[in-house]
Structures are given as structure tokens and as C-alpha cells.
Amino acid sequence: MASILLVHGRSRPLFGPAQMREQWLVALRSGFEAAGIDAPFADEDVRLPWYGDSLTHLVGGVTRAEAERVSLRGHLHAGEREFVLDVVVQVARAYNFSAAQLAAVAAPDDEGAAPPSWGYVRTVLAAVDRYVPGMTGATVAFVARECYGYLTDTRLRQMIDDGVAGVVRAGEPTVVLAHSLGAVIAYHVLRAHPAGESWRIPLLVTLGAPLAWQAVITALGRLEIRQFPRPVVNWVNARDPQDAVAIGGDLVGSLLPVGAGLPDVLEETGVVNPEDGRHAIEYYLADPLVAAHVARALG
Template sequence: MRDLVLVHGRAQQRLDSIKLKADWIKAWERGLARIGLKRPLADEQIHLPYYGDTLDQLVAGKSPEEAAKIVVRGVQPDDSTALSQDEKAFLEAALMEHVGRYAANPELAVMKEMPQGMSVERGVLNWEWVQGILTVLDRHVPGASGASVALATRDVYQYLTQKRIRDAIDDGVASAMPEGKKTVVVAHSLGTVVAYNVLRNLGQTRGWSVPQFVTVGSPLAVTVIKQRLAQLAPVVFPPCVSHWYNAMDGRDVVSLYPLDATNFRLKPAIENKTNVDNHTENRHGIDGYLDDPDVARRIYDAVVQAD
């Protein structure tokens, strides 16, 4: 049997990390039950590095020492500031890419949401323009607000551009990887950006072996996210990973594109499943991914392999 590491997404701050891990496991068990299988791993073989409070507090400006310690379950646990112009530009680019999913002419769609009779210059520094973007998303994003997409995007920005935040989270995730054994990694949402970055940068030097990397609801293919990842290190297939399986619901509010040759070209190619029927309200929730029978089976098959 192989160990399993779960890397969560955003909006997990102030949650009970034990309950968060239990919720992930229950969702996976539901998916397994749909195909007549039972969870093959004991709780201590499943690790969830919890960084929700760390991200929340570091983004609010606290030092790593003040931020909540990252807890790896299964192991004994030892206000936003004003946005910079760079962050606003990142946020606008990502949000406009989302608008482009629903409108043939994104800029025109946003302009139509501006106050009548007001001639407003396009640009993220203009609040009316931002409001127009969020209104378009409110109209078209099922089960979620434009603000929720913006918050998810901002968390990714903070992780990719703030070294102290990135280092604190990366160290916590890396500490969850068991030494000297093959480990399956499953990541969701922002967690897919974190897990990918950790695996590509640390996996080989630390001797990790990940026979199966599973990402669900991933925003990795969003253009500005790819660009920022490339500024940190070459965008390559993580050398420690043998196979990468990505699953998404086409209606997901966060994962715009599959991680395929068009949107996230890597060698070897990533295997994509694009027809998940995520039953959660915004089509992005982890429950709707882990209880998908194909996703549940993929994780099961990877962890039960003998080494």
C-alpha cells in the first residue's frame, strides 16, 4: 500500500483540520461505494497538510512566526491590504479570461454592465470596470459569485508572488510527504498550484516518488497563472511524478481549461477527464470531485499497488 497526501484549496481558513481531512475521506468513500469498493487505507496513511489559517494570516500581513503553524494530520502536530497595481493587473487578466468563457466579446460584455451614460476607461484601476467584470460573472457563473472567483484568484496570486507565503505553505506540504516510500498526491483548486510547484521544485532533490498525481478543479491553465509559474521555474512535468491525471467539470467556476496540449502542454502528456458531473453548488467543490466514480477509482488503483 502507498500513502496518500491530500492538498486542499482556498477558503479553508478557521476550519478544523481534522474535520477537513475527514470530509475529504468521506467524499472519496462515497465515490468508492458507487463502484463497490471500500477505502483501502487507514487514517494514518492519509495526510492532509493544513495551510488554511497560514494563508489567511500571511495574506493579512502577519509574519510566518505569527501565522498558524501548518498541521499535518496523521503526524503529532508540533485583513487584506490594498491591492498593488501588479496584483490588480493579474486579477483583471484572470477575471477577463473567465468572462471570455461566457461572452464572445468580453470587453463589450463588461461595458454593457457599466452605469448607463457613463463613459468609463477600461482598466483594473477603475472600480466601475471591475464591478462590470464581477457583474458579468454573477450573471453567468452557476452557483457562485464573481467575488468568489476573484478571491480564489487573489489567493493564487499571493502564493505565486509572495515568497514568505509560498515558503511557509511549501514547507508544510513537503513535510507531509512520507520519506522513502511511493506516495499518491491528490490536489484541489489552489492546492493544485501548490502541489505542482512543490513537486516540480523539490520532488527530485528529496527523492520523492509519486506514481500518481491527481488534480481536480485546477486553475493551472489560466494564462496569467502559467506566466507567473514560469517566472518561478521552468514549467515542466515534475520529474518525481510517473503519471498525472486531471479531472474537471466543464461548468467549474475556477478550472477554465483542461490541462491538455492546447492549454498546458507538458511531456509526457497529462491525462484529462473533462466530463465530471460535480454536484456541488458551484461545480467546484471537492465533494463533487472525490465522489466521482472515475476519480475515486483512479486514486484507489494508485494506492493499492504493492511496491
């Protein structure tokens, strides 16, 4: 029997490891139920390494309101500002916001703002709020800033990587489910951690992954050669087309090279999450398409 490893993104306020693990388990079991499949795992087969407390400072505050104020003010150092701006420009292109749409949501001080001004960032994030049901501009900003912190802070990255690697058992088949920032963490750990030579990963499922954001791709390229992680047999990238964190196209051809004989990534674009949470992990895990992929790997 394979075990399941859950690799999370930012914790919700007041969430701890026990609450998050329970949320993921409930959602995953509901996905199996929706697919008409008996859940082929026991609770003790599921592990969730916790690093949520280490992520709160990356976005400037424990509460969402505090973090959102920091993001919208743009009081960030130059490298982080450039990273977030690159993400926002890519999101604006993906949704093809018109000049009229941007003008309709721009604050008075931000009217006519263009890159690289922070007024443009605020305007695009407001456009996400207005025109993309179930998606918020704050989520885009939060995930972008988390990714920047993880990818540029060596000590933080090493601590998180070692925590994730420490719960993978050598030689034991392990299905990895990774959401949002957790998808970036899972890719990097599986691709580059020294312990990975002894791992057996029949399936990696990335959910709402920012791995096609060009800013993330560039930053990962500074850490290692981008390629399919060696311990992984199959990789499914599940994305709701309206999830702004998961935009950017297929991972092969953006994050990963294209070529004859190279491993492929199955792009599961049939996921359609409810409009009250396009990026929400509980909806991704509850999707029967995702459950079917997990069931095959566990079975």
C-alpha cells in the same frame, strides 16, 4: 500500500485541519462507494499538511464578507490588480459573456466599463454570479488573489512548500490529491522542491486547478522551467467544464510543453458537479470518475 497526500486550497471559515481532513475523507469514501469500489486505504494512510491560517490575509479578511469587500473595491497594489484583471478577462472570454449580459449586471457606476478598469472586474464577477450556475465571482477573485500571494511572496511560499514536503516520506508511494490553489502548490512542490528526488508519486490528481490561467502560467514560469514534475508517474487533471477556476483548456499546450516522448496529462473533463458548488472539493472527490483513478493508483 500507497499513502494519500491532500493539498488544500483556502480553508472555509471556522475550519481547521481536523475538520478539513474529515471532510475530504468523507467525500473520498463516498466517491469510492458511488464507483462500487471498496476504499483501499485506512484513515491513518491519509495526510493533510495545514497552512490555512497563513492564507487568510491574502484575500483581506478572515470572513468571506470582509474578503469580498476588499476584492470588489479593488484596493490592491498594481501587481495584484494586473494579475486579477488578467484572470477575469480570461474567464469572461471562456464564458463568452455578451455585451448585453454584462450590461444587465453592471452596477450604475460600472456601466460600459472595460479593461483595465476595476468596474469591468466587478461586472464580470457579477456575470459569473448570474449566468454560471453553481459558480460565484467571489470564488474567482479569491482564488486569483491566493495564487498571486503564493506565487509572489517568497517567504510564504517557502513556508507552505516546506510544510507540504515535510509530510512526504522518501521512497513511499504517495498519491497526491490537490484542489484549487492546492493544485498550484502541489505542482510547484513536486516540480521544484529539493527533497523531490527521493519521492515516488504514482498519481497526481489536480481538482478544479487554476493551472491553465495564463496569469498563473506566467508567474510559474518566473520561478522555474515549466515541465512535468519528475517524481510523478501519472497526472489526472479533473475539471468540471463550468468551474471558472479550471477553465483555460488542457494543461499540455498551456502550462506544459507539447512534444514527442514528453509525459502527458489525462484531462478528466467528465466531472459534473452539482449546481450548488461547481468548484467544491467535496463534489470533486465524491465523483466516481475521480475515485476510479485513485483506486487504480492505490491498488
